[in-house]
Amino acid sequence: MTDGSLPALYAIQYSEFDIRKGAYVYYETAKTNFSEERQFNWIRNFVCPEPNLKDKLIVLTIDNQKLLGCPVIISDGEKYRNNRNEFRFNACFIVPAQADALKYEVAVRKLATYLRTLEIDSCFLTNDILKQEYLKPALDKIVKQMNENGQQCSVKMYSSVFVNLKLLEQQTEPPAIASSDVPMFCNNIDLSDLEQMDQMTQRVIASIDGLRHVNKIAQDTDTELALVKAAMQNLVYHNVIRLVPIFSYKNRYIVTPKIQKLYTDVSLQKELVFFVVRNGAKDCATFYECFSMICAFDHGSLVKDVVNKMKANNIDEKKLVQYCVLNDYLRRVRDYRISLDESVYINTNNLHSNGTSDGNDPSKSKIKKTLRDLCDGTNDSDSLACLGYIFNSRLIPTARKSTQQSLPPLDSYITLWK
Template structure:
């Protein structure tokens, strides 16, 4: 894929051999910007585009009904995918008897590759269209431009500046007469996943950098109980806030990158390393950050070798309790709870979930408690989820599972 700057200078059309696909989530550069109008005799047409002839008549005719749409779709963000192009516009209708057909219809559209994510451009397209509408209402800028000879038009140079600046700098300032307009492409994050009772929020930024006035009242009430160990259900109970409100609050914090979700910490947990651990052996900055985070004392850091060794010994079949008894992190100046937190946050390790499954066979001697839990022993719910749903501790659930021959364990 071309870089953003290259895309502005030498647009490339979509190719059947392109490895990207619609919905892949990758962002791409703006390939073309065009201005379209409804001509009183010719109908919908492209009056100006940069680069020239990027959008062919065949492509435009295929989507013209969405470029200059019916009244019901006016002043709405419309994105269409056609013949290898994704076109985003914000059609506008200015009613006035001075225009032919008593109205002026236009649309300024951004064109990207068919596979590219374009939601980040929607706000820019809308703002730009409304800016042009204001210019038309104040000074007939657009209708005058369309009557000029091509060499005297300002619109092509304006569109060229927007195309180049947004692709290379993600921002652009347009000056026309005494009016300035600032455009900026803002990255739009994906919707955060649903928050579950057993998930543990942990701060990924220094919360001290935020003032109290920056948070809503629910968030102010919840924040003191987010410590990297309390799960959502426990936070709701301790903060005396309804569970769904806490989930909405945490989901909002996840969206803005303030917190990240990790599993509940327990010494019975099993973890294993991931390929990302290689970074800890190669990157000096990561090593320094890791040692400061996992140390029991800021003034007495552990040895990198000991930290790396503890991570490497996290494997299937070994609980954290077993690992601590064998390596004794206290004598190594390592806080095992922070070690696990940091490993999860950086992706160096992952939790191996313990999932009980009821076989479906029933026995007369089956414990009554196990009978009540059968709906949760479905091969989907982990120990953490079942404990939150039932109010049982992991040790109590272990006793129930161990005493029931119809329940077996999946580690995943």
């Protein structure tokens, strides 16, 4: 990302290839590090390169400036018979060296596409009069508007042709995906967009229902967990899904300050009621019923306590909770287990230097060590559940497979809620 004191775009450098002069700069909106003849001689073979680099994003850096271009080659034996039957050009952006190239890529490619179309249709770039009258002023305006209008522009290039360019907003990297995360759609998916996605992403999307967690989706689709996480991370990055905690009637939630926005916005209220109504309900839920149920959550109440208290038969409590978490009206109060007695998991007196115990299976000792490490206050009950450990209503840990290992008594743990 560029520094706030630096312009988004220093200049645009338009270059062509001539059979006598080779690659040369036809016009540059301002002098840059790439303007000097010696510097340009170093990069000329990349600015107007051989066909193997055409339509590829070219990124070059000299000192504190970076050049980004997309070389174009138009082949036409009749039209360009005096120039080796082809025409090569490149309209390059000169930007700060620390700028992210991905932010400019779409704009660079789009400008190249505009110029290519104008040349094919109107000989825009091979006619010196048109270039002098239209191209140079248009490039100047693009740079000016890019720096003044929030890194976007709309400039008349020629006749009725307008060039509309915008730099991409730099997005933060998506968070790491946990096995216990539950994906929920936050935007509608266009069927045409779905067809363009890879088969892995399509398979993952078909399994998203707002209740199944990542580990469950991997099991149901018979797919490696790492591949499912990668697909989820990509969907989060493109704002298709958001991640919420696993739903359970033993969960605890608390109302957030954003509930005030829901209370005052009628459109949000209608959306809430439409989303949370129970399938097959005889009576439509009202916003008052939904809002009362949301406000019933506090630190001490489990979901099942709220459901039993409200007795709202026309409201699907699963949809209500997940929807409210997705929109930050409710926040999950998570429970973290902290072990107080490490000797329960590993008896250091019976361990050899290689980490195995006398007369016991090494794999069992490894399982015990893993469980001890997990109960360190950093893994909540959802994470432990995905690994095969569950906690009953008395917070006593229980392995799903009774033969897996014996687990410590209640007084070996404390539970941290946050």
